[in-house]
Amino acid sequence: MASCAILLALSSCASLQRSSDQGAVKDVAELINAGQVQKLAAMSETPFLVDQEIVSLKADVESFWNGVVKAGFRVQGAALEEAVPADAASYAQFANTFEVKSFFSNYVQKGSRVLRMSTSGGKHILLLVKSDWFSKKLIGFKGPF
Numbered sequence: 001m002a003s004c005a006i007l008l009a010l011s012s013c014a015s016l017q018r019s020s021d022q023g024a025v026k027d028v029a030e031l032i033n034a035g036q037v038q039k040l041a042a043m044s045e046t047p048f049l050v051d052q053e054i055v056s057l058k059a060d061v062e063s064f065w066n067g068v069v070k071a072g073f074r075v076q077g078a079a080l081e082e083a084v085p086a087d088a089a090s091y092a093q094f095a096n097t098f099e100v101k102s103f104f105s106n107y108v109q110k111g112s113r114v115l116r117m118s119t120s121g122g123k124h125i126l127l128l129v130k131s132d133w134f135s136k137k138l139i140g141f142k143g144p145f
Contacts, residue, residue: 021083024129024136025117029078032068040065040138047107049128049140052095054103077120086112086128093126094142107139119144 031040041062048055048064055061084090091104093114108128115127128140 018080018083020131020136021113021115021129022080024127025078025080025115027136028127028138029075029117033074033076035069037062037065037069040068043136044138045107045130047103048138049094049100049103049107049142051142052097052100054099075117075119075125077118078125079118080115081118081124082116084114086114090114090128094128094140103140112139117143 027043028040030036031043041058044061044065046056046058046061048061050064055064086104086108088104090108091101094100109130112128112130115129117125117127119125123144125143125145126140127138130137130139
């Protein structure tokens with residue numbers, strides 16, 4: 001009986017994590033599609049990783065999101081494809097460079113996750129997400145590729 005309870009608790013944790021990851025993908029896609037630069041900037045931490053570049057200033061992160069929206073970028077049919085805990089090797093998904101490896105070593109905390117989002121157009125976007133108690137913070141973005 002105790003082993004059943006443990007299995008149930010573990011499966012609930014996994015489904016809660018999946019739901020949380022799906023929510024993060026949905027939220028980011030909706031904010032991009034709605035042109036919500038201020039909200040995207042507010043949920044983005046600094047330093048922030050964009051592809052293989054480290055953006056250190058909050059104003060520059062806001063400029064990044066502003067450029068994304070002004071360029072007309074949209075995320076159609078966003079779906080969570082894969083979600084994994086960020087680990088020592090995760091940096092290579094963004095770029096196999098010393099700078100990105102250093103970013104992961106210094107700024108990606110335990111509990112952060114790499115979310116791979118697919119779009120209806122067959123493109124992929126990576127989100128690097130850090131969970132706070134009741135919110136998600138973006139610490140990285142790569143794509144579309």
